[in-house]
Amino acid sequence: MATVEELKLRVQELENELLKCKLRQCSGSDGDDSHGHHRPRIEKMSAEVVDSNPYSRLMALKRMGIVEDYEKIRTYTVAVVGVGGVGSVTAEMLTRCGIGKLLLFDYDKVELANMNRLFFQPHQAGLSKVEAAEHTLRNINPDVVFETHNYNITTMDNFTHFMERISHGGLQEGSPVDLVLSCVDNFEARMAINAACNELGQIWMESGVSENAVSGHIQLIIPGETACFACAPPLVVAANIDEKTLKREGVCAASLPTTMGVVAGILVQNVLKYLLRFGTVSHYLGYNAMQDFFPSMSMKANPQCEDRYCRERQEEFRKKEVERPKQEVVEEEEQVVHEDNEWGIELVSEVTEEELRAASGPVPDLPEGITVAYTIPEERATRGPEEDTVPETEQSLEELMAQMRKM
Amino acid sequence: MADEATRKAVSEIPLLKTNSGPRDKELWVQRLKEEYLALIKYVENNKKADNDWFRLESNKEGTRWFGKCWYIHDLLKYEFDLEFDIPVTYPATAPEVAIPELDGKTAKMYRGGKICLTDHFKPLWARNVPKFGLAHLMALGLGPWLAVEVPDLIAKGLVQHKEQQSS
Numbered sequence: 215m216a217t218v219e220e221l222k223l224r225v226q227e228l229e230n231e232l233l234k235c236k237l238r239q240c241s242g243s244d245g246d247d248s249h250g251h252h253r254p255r256i257e258k259m260s261a262e263v264v265d266s267n268p269y270s271r272l273m274a275l276k277r278m279g280i281v282e283d284y285e286k287i288r289t290y291t292v293a294v295v296g297v298g299g300v301g302s303v304t305a306e307m308l309t310r311c312g313i314g315k316l317l318l319f320d321y322d323k324v325e326l327a328n329m330n331r332l333f334f335q336p337h338q339a340g341l342s343k344v345e346a347a348e349h350t351l352r353n354i355n356p357d358v359v360f361e362t363h364n365y366n367i368t369t370m371d372n373f374t375h376f377m378e379r380i381s382h383g384g385l386q387e388g389s390p391v392d393l394v395l396s397c398v399d400n401f402e403a404r405m406a407i408n409a410a411c412n413e414l415g416q417i418w419m420e421s422g423v424s425e426n427a428v429s430g431h432i433q434l435i436i437p438g439e440t441a442c443f444a445c446a447p448p449l450v451v452a453a454n455i456d457e458k459t460l461k462r463e464g465v466c467a468a469s470l471p472t473t474m475g476v477v478a479g480i481l482v483q484n485v486l487k488y489l490l491r492f493g494t495v496s497h498y499l500g501y502n503a504m505q506d507f508f509p510s511m512s513m514k515a516n517p518q519c520e521d522r523y524c525r526e527r528q529e530e531f532r533k534k535e536v537e538r539p540k541q542e543v544v545e546e547e548e549q550v551v552h553e554d555n556e557w558g559i560e561l562v563s564e565v566t567e568e569e570l571r572a573a574s575g576p577v578p579d580l581p582e583g584i585t586v587a588y589t590i591p592e593e594r595a596t597r598g599p600e601e602d603t604v605p606e607t608e609q610s611l612e613e614l615m616a617q618m619r620k621m
Numbered sequence: 622m623a624d625e626a627t628r629k630a631v632s633e634i635p636l637l638k639t640n641s642g643p644r645d646k647e648l649w650v651q652r653l654k655e656e657y658l659a660l661i662k663y664v665e666n667n668k669k670a671d672n673d674w675f676r677l678e679s680n681k682e683g684t685r686w687f688g689k690c691w692y693i694h695d696l697l698k699y700e701f702d703l704e705f706d707i708p709v710t711y712p713a714t715a716p717e718v719a720i721p722e723l724d725g726k727t728a729k730m731y732r733g734g735k736i737c738l739t740d741h742f743k744p745l746w747a748r749n750v751p752k753f754g755l756a757h758l759m760a761l762g763l764g765p766w767l768a769v770e771v772p773d774l775i776a777k778g779l780v781q782h783k784e785q786q787s788s
């Protein structure tokens with residue numbers, strides 16, 4: 215005999231199935247106006263101002279001289295990794311702007327706990343985020359080509375496939391995507407995107423919202439040129455909150471639709487400026503919601519970066535720079551140690567003062583309002599030579615596995 | 622960071638030498654051997670200290686790990702299945718340990734039952750790449766998490782002692 219809980223779940227499952235059928239029926243009747251809200255695909259963007267033209271206000275950017283060639287947006291492919299609070303809104307904005315192709319990556323399902331964020335709706339609970347997003351986005355703009363992948367990019371097999379799609383998933387099959395956007399919420403996935411993009415020489419933008427929901431940032435990463443995600447410890451926007459009063463008991467993360475919406479907005483703004491070549495493209499733009507402060511900066515790649523491909527890309531970039539005819543002076547770049555950073559959040563992971571000093575590394579000179587999540591001491595291998603490491607062994611891996619299993 | 626007992630346990634886990642992840646072919650096998658050596662030593666230490674609390678094993682590629690961990694509370698043993706994948710960027714990033722059966726029961730978890738580690742863990746891990754391995758992850762990540770969360774889950778009645786488990 216099924217419990218009430220089980221029956222509730224079953225009802226939900228069936229409702230989702232029904233929804234999927236309905237959506238399939240709709241998308242199957244492309245161009246059929248019988249539902250009254252499905253427009254046919256538009257072959258060429260028109261600047262004509264009529265109420266039936268979804269692109270008229272965007273094409274007006276051309277007439278006003280802001281953007282030189284707006285239609286070019288239809289030739290671009292963007293991959294959005296993470297279709298959560300930031301990624302879904304990002305994908306919606308790009309869809310409404312008429313991007314050529316979107317690749318969506320996420321392994322998660324829509325949950326009712328996501329409803330404090332934008333985009334997804336309660337009736338989509340239980341569907342995979344990429345599937346639900348594709349349905350909604352295709353409805354909004356059938357001109358966009360969608361490709362979705364419902365998996366975790368950080369595991370071996372998926373990562374290989376992810377790299378393949380980044381390098382071959384462009385609008386013209388076989389060509390790379392134009393831009394990768396990281397809208398993930400964890401360090402592992404950011405590092406995986408970073409590794410892939412360094413290896414492929416793929417330009418990407420990173421975005422993030424802090425776990426306390428009151429700050430965020432976007433960052434443009436051009437492998438070999440600007441700092442990659444592994445070039446420095448994670449950068450954070452200091453929200454100027456006293457860490458002692460920040461209560462972390464009993465919760466992992468907070469989230470606000472406002473902060474996520476703002477970050478998605480500044481991210482897509484940067485994407486449009488980058489792709490359509492207008493305005494100034496930000497290398498790093500922070501958002502401090504507590505003080506309404508937007509620090510910005512630019513950071514060069516670190517020659518000592520731990521990522522081998524980052525260093526390779528830097529080498530290529532240096533060669534290219536040498537060959538390039540000399541023009542303007544390259545501004546900025548300082549790697550000075552900052553003594554006193556009043557915005558800095560010290561994450562005390564050690565017990566005593568000495569331990570803390572020993573475990574702290576140099577803080578890169580960053581503008582007011584931006585700091586690093588933590589520092590790393592310069593010589594990492596300093597616990598003394600008598601440091602206890604694993605012994606050499608004659609045993610094979612299989613033998614060790616068997617030994618562990620028998621314990 | 623951690624309490625004295627944890628610090629002592631961690632200091633007795635041998636450190637790893639090979640900076641290699643699952644995308645490197647031969648070096649990864651070397652790293653895996655070191656992982657197993659450190660894990661075996663840690664479990665032996667735990668047994669000696671009468672504080673045996675987990676078992677782990679992996680697929681043959683060493684990319685997917687699973688096992689059991691348990692916690693003794695009021696003389697009763699509470700046991701949980703645990704699992705995690707080795708991320709492609711390991712050891713630069715630690716794996717996310719999951720206890721799927723506790724998903725939704727505590728706020729100190731991300732989706733899929735991935736445990737939410739303290740603010741101290743990430744800097745500590747980053748400062749010790751590549752010397753820290755899975756044994757350190759158990760000692761500094763999962764161990765302290767269980768010690769805080771399990772008594773709380775029991776008190777709230779969200780976790781019950783299962784009869785078939787020996788106490």
Ligand SMILES: [Zn+2]
Nearest residue numbers: 442445519524
């Ligand atoms: Zn780098």
